[in-house]
């Protein structure tokens with residue numbers, strides 16, 4: 001970077017104080033700050049390294065926890081990322097089976113917790129609701145009428161109605177199904 005006689009106002013990257021830089025590439029107000037910055041970078045690199053080592057150790061711990069059917073509350077906080085208070089509340093509410101091996105030695109069911117915390121991600125099972133009938137009888141055919149009109153046997157009519165989930169209503173000895181839907185289903189055009 002070419003030197004110039006211009007003084008460039010900058011903030012020191014180390015002490016954050018404003019100073020007049022000699023070049024646009026100058027980052028620090030003084031050799032002291034430049035030196036300090038270098039030391040801190042080293043310190044941060046060391047910290048990151050320590051953190052990584054710690055993380056690797058806890059990976060072993062997590063792997064260990066994952067093989068046991070019963071785990072401690074502290075282990076559950078690691079494994080499921082929820083607070084001790086939340087876990088205690090779940091235990092008190094009877095949502096997670098737990099037992100005491102002694103003071104501060106509560107053990108809880110890992111499998112139960114897993115089921116509980118992964119169930120959220122599972123797609124909801126479609127509920128099989130009974131088909132509700134919203135039609136009046138004058139808007140409906142009886143099975144025999146369908147059979148006659150479309151030339152299909154009553155058992156085929158029944159099977160088809162069931163297969164397509166067409167709503168039906170039994171009144172006395174007759175089963176009523178909506179004309180609208182039957183016409184759509186059986187009409188040939």
Ligand SMILES: [Zn+2]
Nearest residue numbers: 012015029033
């Ligand atoms: Zn400085």
